Amino acid sequence: MIPCLVPDLPPAAELLPWLQRIDENRWYTNGGPLVREFEQRLSAFIAGGDGVSCVTLASGMSALELGLLALGIGAGKRVLLPALTFPATALAVARCGAEPVLCDVSAETWAMTPSIARQALARSRVDAVVPVASFGCPLPAEEWADFASDTGVPVLADAAAALGAQKISGQVQWAFSLHATKPMGVGEGGLFVSADGALAEKVRRLANFSFEHFVACSSHGTNAKMSEYAAAVGLAQLERWPRLLQRRREVFDEYRRRLAALPQVTMQPLVAPPATLCVRLPADAAAVAAALAQSEIETRRWYLPPLHRHPAFGRVRCLGPAGSERLPVTEQLATSLLGLPFHSRLGSEDVATVVAALATAIGNPGTG
Numbered sequence: 496m497i498p499c500l501v502p503d504l505p506p507a508a509e510l511l512p513w514l515q516r517i518d519e520n521r522w523y524t525n526g527g528p529l530v531r532e533f534e535q536r537l538s539a540f541i542a543g544g545d546g547v548s549c550v551t552l553a554s555g556m557s558a559l560e561l562g563l564l565a566l567g568i569g570a571g572k573r574v575l576l577p578a579l580t581f582p583a584t585a586l587a588v589a590r591c592g593a594e595p596v597l598c599d600v601s602a603e604t605w606a607m608t609p610s611i612a613r614q615a616l617a618r619s620r621v622d623a624v625v626p627v628a629s630f631g632c633p634l635p636a637e638e639w640a641d642f643a644s645d646t647g648v649p650v651l652a653d654a655a656a657a658l659g660a661q662k663i664s665g666q667v668q669w670a671f672s673l674h675a676t677k678p679m680g681v682g683e684g685g686l687f688v689s690a691d692g693a694l695a696e697k698v699r700r701l702a703n704f705s706f707e708h709f710v711a712c713s714s715h716g717t718n719a720k721m722s723e724y725a726a727a728v729g730l731a732q733l734e735r736w737p738r739l740l741q742r743r744r745e746v747f748d749e750y751r752r753r754l755a756a757l758p759q760v761t762m763q764p765l766v767a768p769p770a771t772l773c774v775r776l777p778a779d780a781a782a783v784a785a786a787l788a789q790s791e792i793e794t795r796r797w798y799l800p801p802l803h804r805h806p807a808f809g810r811v812r813c814l815g816p817a818g819s820e821r822l823p824v825t826e827q828l829a830t831s832l833l834g835l836p837f838h839s840r841l842g843s844e845d846v847a848t849v850v851a852a853l854a855t856a857i858g859n860p861g862t863g
Protein backbone atom coordinates (compact mmCIF):
# COMPACT_ATOMS: atom_id res chain seq x y z
CA MET A 496 0.00 0.00 0.00
CA ILE A 497 1.27 3.51 -0.84
CA PRO A 498 -0.08 5.64 2.02
CA CYS A 499 -1.49 9.09 1.36
CA LEU A 500 0.11 10.87 4.30
CA VAL A 501 3.00 9.85 6.55
CA PRO A 502 3.75 12.40 9.28
CA ASP A 503 7.45 13.33 9.55
CA LEU A 504 8.22 14.23 13.15
CA PRO A 505 11.66 14.32 14.83
CA PRO A 506 13.12 10.95 15.87
CA ALA A 507 13.88 10.40 19.56
CA ALA A 508 17.61 11.22 19.19
CA GLU A 509 16.81 14.71 17.84
CA LEU A 510 14.29 15.31 20.63
CA LEU A 511 16.61 14.24 23.45
CA PRO A 512 18.56 17.52 23.95
CA TRP A 513 15.28 19.44 24.22
CA LEU A 514 13.76 16.89 26.62
CA GLN A 515 16.88 17.12 28.78
CA ARG A 516 16.33 20.87 29.00
CA ILE A 517 12.80 20.21 30.30
CA ASP A 518 14.28 17.85 32.91
CA GLU A 519 16.71 20.57 34.01
CA ASN A 520 14.10 23.34 34.05
CA ARG A 521 11.38 21.26 35.72
CA TRP A 522 8.94 23.60 33.98
CA TYR A 523 6.28 21.78 31.99
CA THR A 524 3.69 24.31 30.81
CA ASN A 525 2.30 27.83 31.49
CA GLY A 526 4.59 29.75 29.15
CA GLY A 527 7.82 27.93 30.04
CA PRO A 528 11.24 28.64 28.51
CA LEU A 529 10.85 26.21 25.59
CA VAL A 530 7.48 27.67 24.58
CA ARG A 531 9.00 31.17 24.71
CA GLU A 532 12.01 30.10 22.66
CA PHE A 533 9.79 28.29 20.13
CA GLU A 534 7.63 31.42 19.73
CA GLN A 535 10.70 33.65 19.22
CA ARG A 536 12.16 31.29 16.65
CA LEU A 537 8.81 31.00 14.88
CA SER A 538 8.55 34.75 14.58
CA ALA A 539 12.04 34.80 12.97
CA PHE A 540 11.06 31.84 10.75
CA ILE A 541 7.82 33.47 9.59
CA ALA A 542 8.76 37.10 9.26
CA GLY A 543 12.48 37.37 9.98
CA GLY A 544 11.50 38.50 13.52
CA ASP A 545 10.08 41.58 11.87
CA GLY A 546 7.52 42.78 14.38
CA VAL A 547 5.17 39.79 14.49
CA SER A 548 3.93 38.20 17.68
CA CYS A 549 3.52 34.42 17.75
CA VAL A 550 1.28 32.70 20.30
CA THR A 551 1.57 28.92 20.44
CA LEU A 552 -1.67 27.09 21.23
CA ALA A 553 -3.17 23.63 21.66
CA SER A 554 -4.47 23.39 18.07
CA GLY A 555 -5.08 25.23 14.83
CA MET A 556 -8.77 25.32 15.66
CA SER A 557 -8.05 27.10 18.95
CA ALA A 558 -5.95 29.66 17.02
CA LEU A 559 -9.03 30.37 14.87
CA GLU A 560 -11.52 30.41 17.74
CA LEU A 561 -9.44 32.56 20.08
CA GLY A 562 -8.33 34.84 17.24
CA LEU A 563 -11.98 35.52 16.39
CA LEU A 564 -12.89 36.11 20.05
CA ALA A 565 -9.97 38.53 20.39
CA LEU A 566 -11.31 40.41 17.36
CA GLY A 567 -14.62 40.84 19.19
CA ILE A 568 -16.51 38.14 17.29
CA GLY A 569 -19.32 36.59 19.34
CA ALA A 570 -23.10 36.30 19.45
CA GLY A 571 -24.88 38.40 16.82
CA LYS A 572 -21.80 38.66 14.56
CA ARG A 573 -21.45 37.22 11.07
CA VAL A 574 -18.28 35.66 9.73
CA LEU A 575 -17.73 35.00 6.03
CA LEU A 576 -15.79 31.89 5.02
CA PRO A 577 -15.56 29.59 1.99
CA ALA A 578 -17.74 26.48 1.90
CA LEU A 579 -14.76 24.49 0.61
CA THR A 580 -12.68 23.97 3.75
CA PHE A 581 -12.07 21.64 6.67
CA PRO A 582 -14.99 21.88 9.15
CA ALA A 583 -12.76 23.40 11.88
CA THR A 584 -12.96 26.79 10.11
CA ALA A 585 -16.74 26.95 10.59
CA LEU A 586 -16.74 25.15 13.94
CA ALA A 587 -14.45 27.87 15.33
CA VAL A 588 -16.94 30.55 14.21
CA ALA A 589 -19.88 28.64 15.70
CA ARG A 590 -18.06 28.05 18.99
CA CYS A 591 -17.61 31.83 19.34
CA GLY A 592 -21.42 32.06 19.18
CA ALA A 593 -21.26 33.81 15.79
CA GLU A 594 -23.02 32.94 12.53
CA PRO A 595 -20.94 31.39 9.73
CA VAL A 596 -21.89 32.75 6.29
CA LEU A 597 -20.59 30.74 3.34
CA CYS A 598 -19.36 31.83 -0.06
CA ASP A 599 -18.01 30.10 -3.15
CA VAL A 600 -14.36 29.72 -4.14
CA SER A 601 -12.44 30.63 -7.28
CA ALA A 602 -12.26 27.95 -9.98
CA GLU A 603 -8.60 28.88 -10.54
CA THR A 604 -7.21 28.94 -6.98
CA TRP A 605 -9.85 26.80 -5.19
CA ALA A 606 -9.92 29.46 -2.47
CA MET A 607 -12.09 32.44 -1.52
CA THR A 608 -10.59 35.56 -3.12
CA PRO A 609 -10.87 39.19 -1.95
CA SER A 610 -13.10 39.80 -4.98
CA ILE A 611 -15.52 37.01 -3.92
CA ALA A 612 -15.53 38.46 -0.38
CA ARG A 613 -16.27 41.98 -1.71
CA GLN A 614 -19.28 40.63 -3.63
CA ALA A 615 -20.56 38.96 -0.45
CA LEU A 616 -20.07 42.17 1.53
CA ALA A 617 -22.21 44.02 -0.99
CA ARG A 618 -25.09 41.64 -0.16
CA SER A 619 -24.83 41.15 3.58
CA ARG A 620 -23.36 42.64 6.71
CA VAL A 621 -20.17 40.76 7.58
CA ASP A 622 -18.18 41.36 10.77
CA ALA A 623 -15.08 39.34 9.91
CA VAL A 624 -13.71 37.33 7.00
CA VAL A 625 -11.83 34.04 7.25
CA PRO A 626 -10.15 33.13 3.95
CA VAL A 627 -8.64 29.65 3.83
CA ALA A 628 -5.28 28.65 2.35
CA SER A 629 -6.86 25.65 0.58
CA PHE A 630 -4.88 22.43 0.93
CA GLY A 631 -1.96 24.49 2.32
CA CYS A 632 -1.56 26.68 -0.78
CA PRO A 633 -0.59 30.16 0.42
CA LEU A 634 -3.05 33.06 0.24
CA PRO A 635 -2.16 36.36 -1.49
CA ALA A 636 -1.22 38.20 1.72
CA GLU A 637 -0.98 41.70 0.20
CA GLU A 638 -4.37 41.41 -1.53
CA TRP A 639 -6.00 40.40 1.75
CA ALA A 640 -4.22 43.24 3.56
CA ASP A 641 -5.67 45.67 0.97
CA PHE A 642 -9.11 44.12 1.47
CA ALA A 643 -8.85 44.61 5.26
CA SER A 644 -7.74 48.24 4.97
CA ASP A 645 -10.23 49.14 2.19
CA THR A 646 -13.29 47.58 3.84
CA GLY A 647 -12.40 47.92 7.53
CA VAL A 648 -13.57 44.31 7.99
CA PRO A 649 -11.05 42.30 10.03
CA VAL A 650 -9.44 39.32 8.30
CA LEU A 651 -8.27 36.22 10.15
CA ALA A 652 -6.67 33.88 7.62
CA ASP A 653 -6.98 30.15 8.18
CA ALA A 654 -3.56 29.13 6.88
CA ALA A 655 -3.73 25.87 8.86
CA ALA A 656 -1.58 23.82 6.50
CA ALA A 657 0.57 26.64 5.09
CA LEU A 658 3.20 27.27 7.77
CA GLY A 659 6.53 27.73 6.03
CA ALA A 660 4.89 28.68 2.71
CA GLN A 661 2.58 31.53 3.74
CA LYS A 662 3.91 35.12 3.54
CA ILE A 663 2.56 37.34 6.31
CA SER A 664 1.04 40.79 5.94
CA GLY A 665 0.47 43.09 8.89
CA GLN A 666 -3.22 44.01 8.48
CA VAL A 667 -4.25 40.33 8.50
CA GLN A 668 -4.25 37.94 11.49
CA TRP A 669 -3.06 34.39 10.88
CA ALA A 670 -3.96 30.94 12.29
CA PHE A 671 -1.76 27.89 11.62
CA SER A 672 -2.00 24.24 12.62
CA LEU A 673 0.91 22.19 13.96
CA HIS A 674 -1.04 18.92 13.73
CA ALA A 675 1.12 15.85 13.00
CA THR A 676 0.02 15.78 9.35
CA LYS A 677 1.00 19.41 8.69
CA PRO A 678 4.39 20.43 7.23
CA MET A 679 5.61 21.62 10.67
CA GLY A 680 3.84 18.99 12.73
CA VAL A 681 4.43 18.63 16.46
CA GLY A 682 1.54 16.21 17.18
CA GLU A 683 -1.24 18.59 18.24
CA GLY A 684 -0.61 22.32 18.26
CA GLY A 685 -1.55 25.65 16.77
CA LEU A 686 -0.18 29.11 16.23
CA PHE A 687 -1.72 32.59 16.17
CA VAL A 688 0.36 35.24 14.42
CA SER A 689 -0.27 38.97 14.39
CA ALA A 690 1.58 42.25 13.92
CA ASP A 691 -0.74 43.62 16.61
CA GLY A 692 1.02 42.76 19.88
CA ALA A 693 -2.00 43.74 22.02
CA LEU A 694 -4.28 41.44 20.03
CA ALA A 695 -1.76 38.59 20.37
CA GLU A 696 -1.68 39.16 24.14
CA LYS A 697 -5.50 38.93 24.20
CA VAL A 698 -5.26 35.54 22.47
CA ARG A 699 -2.62 34.44 24.97
CA ARG A 700 -4.87 35.46 27.86
CA LEU A 701 -7.93 33.74 26.36
CA ALA A 702 -5.86 30.54 26.05
CA ASN A 703 -5.04 30.71 29.76
CA PHE A 704 -8.57 30.85 31.24
CA SER A 705 -8.57 34.63 30.48
CA PHE A 706 -6.68 35.16 33.75
CA GLU A 707 -5.57 38.74 34.38
CA HIS A 708 -2.42 38.70 36.50
CA PHE A 709 -3.31 35.16 37.64
CA VAL A 710 -6.23 36.38 39.73
CA ALA A 711 -9.47 37.20 37.95
CA CYS A 712 -11.01 36.02 34.68
CA SER A 713 -11.53 38.94 32.33
CA SER A 714 -13.84 37.01 29.95
CA HIS A 715 -14.86 33.43 29.11
CA GLY A 716 -11.46 32.01 28.27
CA THR A 717 -10.38 28.42 27.91
CA ASN A 718 -7.29 26.30 28.36
CA ALA A 719 -5.56 26.09 25.00
CA LYS A 720 -1.91 26.50 25.99
CA MET A 721 0.96 24.58 24.42
CA SER A 722 3.03 22.42 26.79
CA GLU A 723 6.82 22.40 27.00
CA TYR A 724 6.84 18.90 25.46
CA ALA A 725 5.05 20.08 22.31
CA ALA A 726 7.43 23.06 22.14
CA ALA A 727 10.38 20.63 22.40
CA VAL A 728 9.08 18.78 19.32
CA GLY A 729 8.56 22.11 17.58
CA LEU A 730 12.10 23.30 18.30
CA ALA A 731 13.55 20.04 16.98
CA GLN A 732 11.22 20.31 13.97
CA LEU A 733 12.42 23.85 13.15
CA GLU A 734 16.00 22.52 12.96
CA ARG A 735 14.87 19.81 10.52
CA TRP A 736 12.88 22.27 8.39
CA PRO A 737 15.43 22.72 5.52
CA ARG A 738 15.59 18.92 5.10
CA LEU A 739 11.80 18.54 5.32
CA LEU A 740 11.23 21.27 2.77
CA GLN A 741 13.85 19.92 0.37
CA ARG A 742 12.26 16.44 0.41
CA ARG A 743 8.74 17.79 -0.16
CA ARG A 744 10.07 19.95 -2.99
CA GLU A 745 11.65 16.90 -4.67
CA VAL A 746 8.44 14.87 -4.43
CA PHE A 747 6.38 17.85 -5.64
CA ASP A 748 8.70 18.41 -8.65
CA GLU A 749 8.47 14.72 -9.53
CA TYR A 750 4.67 14.93 -9.51
CA ARG A 751 4.73 18.14 -11.53
CA ARG A 752 6.96 16.52 -14.15
CA ARG A 753 4.91 13.33 -14.44
CA LEU A 754 1.47 14.96 -14.23
CA ALA A 755 2.43 17.24 -17.14
CA ALA A 756 1.72 14.16 -19.31
CA LEU A 757 -1.91 14.20 -18.13
CA PRO A 758 -3.30 17.53 -19.30
CA GLN A 759 -6.80 16.59 -18.06
CA VAL A 760 -5.47 16.57 -14.50
CA THR A 761 -5.03 20.04 -12.96
CA MET A 762 -2.71 20.88 -10.09
CA GLN A 763 -3.44 23.86 -7.88
CA PRO A 764 -1.37 26.84 -9.12
CA LEU A 765 1.59 26.96 -6.78
CA VAL A 766 5.00 28.40 -6.18
CA ALA A 767 5.95 26.35 -3.15
CA PRO A 768 5.45 22.67 -2.32
CA PRO A 769 2.07 22.41 -0.63
CA ALA A 770 1.18 20.47 2.50
CA THR A 771 -0.89 18.00 0.53
CA LEU A 772 -1.11 17.20 -3.15
CA CYS A 773 -4.62 17.67 -4.39
CA VAL A 774 -5.51 17.42 -8.08
CA ARG A 775 -8.63 18.25 -10.06
CA LEU A 776 -9.83 15.35 -12.18
CA PRO A 777 -11.89 15.24 -15.35
CA ALA A 778 -13.82 12.29 -13.86
CA ASP A 779 -15.72 11.63 -10.64
CA ALA A 780 -13.08 11.58 -7.89
CA ALA A 781 -14.93 8.84 -5.96
CA ALA A 782 -14.58 6.39 -8.87
CA VAL A 783 -10.90 7.28 -9.38
CA ALA A 784 -10.24 6.90 -5.63
CA ALA A 785 -11.83 3.42 -5.74
CA ALA A 786 -9.71 2.45 -8.77
CA LEU A 787 -6.51 3.64 -7.06
CA ALA A 788 -7.45 1.75 -3.89
CA GLN A 789 -7.61 -1.42 -6.04
CA SER A 790 -3.99 -0.68 -6.97
CA GLU A 791 -3.12 -0.31 -3.26
CA ILE A 792 -2.81 3.47 -3.48
CA GLU A 793 -4.40 5.42 -0.66
CA THR A 794 -6.02 8.77 -1.51
CA ARG A 795 -8.09 11.33 0.43
CA ARG A 796 -10.98 13.57 -0.44
CA TRP A 797 -10.31 16.47 1.89
CA TYR A 798 -12.98 19.15 2.46
CA LEU A 799 -15.68 16.68 1.42
CA PRO A 800 -18.56 17.23 1.90
CA PRO A 801 -18.41 21.00 1.60
CA LEU A 802 -19.56 22.83 4.72
CA HIS A 803 -23.19 23.39 3.72
CA ARG A 804 -23.59 19.60 3.27
CA HIS A 805 -22.68 18.89 6.93
CA PRO A 806 -25.72 18.45 9.19
CA ALA A 807 -24.22 21.00 11.61
CA PHE A 808 -24.14 23.68 8.89
CA GLY A 809 -27.02 22.62 6.65
CA ARG A 810 -29.02 25.76 7.39
CA VAL A 811 -26.31 28.39 7.12
CA ARG A 812 -26.66 31.35 4.78
CA CYS A 813 -24.86 30.84 1.43
CA LEU A 814 -23.88 33.88 -0.65
CA GLY A 815 -23.24 32.45 -4.10
CA PRO A 816 -22.23 34.27 -7.29
CA ALA A 817 -24.59 36.73 -9.01
CA GLY A 818 -26.96 37.02 -6.05
CA SER A 819 -27.69 33.29 -5.90
CA GLU A 820 -27.60 30.97 -2.91
CA ARG A 821 -25.83 28.24 -4.85
CA LEU A 822 -22.11 27.56 -4.64
CA PRO A 823 -21.41 26.02 -8.06
CA VAL A 824 -17.61 26.04 -8.03
CA THR A 825 -17.51 24.47 -4.57
CA GLU A 826 -20.01 21.79 -5.64
CA GLN A 827 -18.04 21.01 -8.77
CA LEU A 828 -14.66 20.89 -6.99
CA ALA A 829 -16.10 18.72 -4.22
CA THR A 830 -16.77 15.94 -6.72
CA SER A 831 -13.58 16.31 -8.74
CA LEU A 832 -10.73 16.93 -6.25
CA LEU A 833 -8.55 14.07 -5.06
CA GLY A 834 -5.62 14.09 -2.63
CA LEU A 835 -2.77 11.91 -3.89
CA PRO A 836 -0.02 10.36 -1.75
CA PHE A 837 2.36 13.17 -0.74
CA HIS A 838 4.94 12.82 2.00
CA SER A 839 8.68 12.77 2.56
CA ARG A 840 9.02 8.98 2.23
CA LEU A 841 7.75 8.83 -1.35
CA GLY A 842 10.39 7.87 -3.91
CA SER A 843 10.24 8.77 -7.59
CA GLU A 844 9.13 5.19 -8.38
CA ASP A 845 6.16 5.61 -6.04
CA VAL A 846 5.20 8.82 -7.80
CA ALA A 847 5.49 7.03 -11.16
CA THR A 848 3.24 4.21 -9.85
CA VAL A 849 0.62 6.70 -8.61
CA VAL A 850 0.58 8.71 -11.84
CA ALA A 851 0.42 5.55 -14.01
CA ALA A 852 -2.52 4.24 -11.96
CA LEU A 853 -4.18 7.65 -12.18
CA ALA A 854 -3.71 7.69 -15.97
CA THR A 855 -5.36 4.27 -16.25
CA ALA A 856 -8.21 5.26 -13.93
CA ILE A 857 -9.05 8.34 -16.00
CA GLY A 858 -8.76 6.39 -19.24
CA ASN A 859 -5.34 7.50 -20.42
CA PRO A 860 -3.29 4.31 -19.92
CA GLY A 861 -0.38 5.21 -22.19
CA THR A 862 1.07 7.89 -19.90
CA GLY A 863 2.70 8.34 -16.52
Ligand SMILES: Cc1ncc(COP(=O)(O)O)c(C=O)c1O
Nearest residue numbers: 554555556581583655672673674
Ligand atom coordinates in the same frame (compact mmCIF):
# COMPACT_ATOMS: atom_id res chain seq x y z
C1 LIG B 1 -8.23 24.42 6.76
C2 LIG B 1 -8.07 23.92 8.17
N1 LIG B 1 -8.42 24.71 9.20
C3 LIG B 1 -8.28 24.33 10.48
C4 LIG B 1 -7.76 23.08 10.79
C5 LIG B 1 -7.67 22.67 12.23
O1 LIG B 1 -6.35 22.49 12.68
P1 LIG B 1 -6.11 21.56 13.97
O2 LIG B 1 -6.29 20.16 13.55
O3 LIG B 1 -4.69 21.85 14.37
O4 LIG B 1 -7.10 22.00 15.00
C6 LIG B 1 -7.38 22.21 9.77
C7 LIG B 1 -6.84 20.88 10.09
O5 LIG B 1 -6.60 20.05 9.26
C8 LIG B 1 -7.52 22.65 8.42
O6 LIG B 1 -7.19 21.85 7.39
